[in-house]
Amino acid sequence: MDRGSLLKIALVAVVVSLIAWFYATEGYEEVDPEAMRAWIRNAGAWGGLLFVVAYSCLQPFGVNGLFFLLSAPLIWSPTDAFVLNWVGTVGTGVFSFAVARFIARDWVQKRLPGRVRRFDDRLYSRGFMTVLLLRLVFYTTPTVQYALGVSRVQIGPFILGTILGVAPFTLLTTLLGIRVSVWLEAHPVSGWPWDQIGPLLVVTAVVIAAIGILIVRKWRSRAVDVSSGTGP
Structure with a gap:
């Protein structure tokens, strides 16, 4: 995995962690x-x-x-x-x-x-x-x-x-x-009802991030295949 992908994963992890912390500490009440x-x-x-x-x-x-x-x-x-x-x-x-x-x-x-x-x-x-x-x-x-x-x-x-x-x-x-x-x-x-939608927001963020990373990796792989002449 290249450096850019690792950076994106780290960024997503930070965002998800902040959302989880915001929910766990009941910061939404403030x-x-x-x-x-x-x-x-x-x-x-x-x-x-x-x-x-x-x-x-x-x-x-x-x-x-x-x-x-x-x-x-x-x-x-x-x-x-x-x-x-x-x-x-x-x-x-x-x-x-x-x-x-x-x-x-x-x-x-x-x-x-x-x-x-x-x-x-x-x-x-x-x-x-x-x-x-x-x-x-x-x-x-x-x-x-x-x-x-x-x-x-x-x-x-x-x-x-x-x-x-x-x-x-x-x-x-x-x-x-x-x-x-x-x-x-x-x-x-x-x-x-933050106690109900808080976990849903975290799960949604993780799913969206995972789908985005998979799409980017697939697109990059296809682009490499085409440029190297091995693609369709």
């Missing part, structure tokens, strides 16, 4: 979502700024954007939640774009194959429309984020296409978050 929400609200503009910065900087490195999109309506009013989600989503696009362009653009541009270069030319000549369509379809998928950064698309069309392209899905997700907020008000977290 969780007070209302107090956390009040603290962020009382922070005023600083709370909103912290949310936008965290969303912008963490999503490109693997933190699922849905975590932020669904959390905002639990804290702020629907209008404020949408605005913060929108700004944060644009922020994560700009941050990814800047990082990729600063670090890897020159190196990638020298090695683009012909087919990809034709698409890159389209990004340069029709940047706004191309970025708009990419955002409408792929939203903030990390691969697309970084690909735009290493492309020749200009910053103006990129930002405008991103602002407009992410708006529909951001609105829909915020509306879903509002529904979740209403449901949680009727079913507070403190009233959940």
Whole structure:
């Protein structure tokens, strides 16, 4: 087993251990979502700024954007939640774009194959429309984020296409978050049967991790077979 697989297994083990510890020590009884929400609200503009910065900087490195999109309506009013989600989503696009362009653009541009270069030319000549369509379809998928950064698309069309392209899905997700907020008000977290669902969460996490590792190992094995000419 390679080093990367061992690292993933270790990470899963740590997460499962933390969940088990949280359940065993009855730490869930100390969780007070209302107090956390009040603290962020009382922070005023600083709370909103912290949310936008965290969303912008963490999503490109693997933190699922849905975590932020669904959390905002639990804290702020629907209008404020949408605005913060929108700004944060644009922020994560700009941050990814800047990082990729600063670090890897020159190196990638020298090695683009012909087919990809034709698409890159389209990004340069029709940047706004191309970025708009990419955002409408792929939203903030990390691969697309970084690909735009290493492309020749200009910053103006990129930002405008991103602002407009992410708006529909951001609105829909915020509306879903509002529904979740209403449901949680009727079913507070403190009233959940943690003694029953705690073990289920641990087992579910282990099963998902095991399936994920098996899929990755199978995919890698098939890729090696194909590259070596032994595959179908």
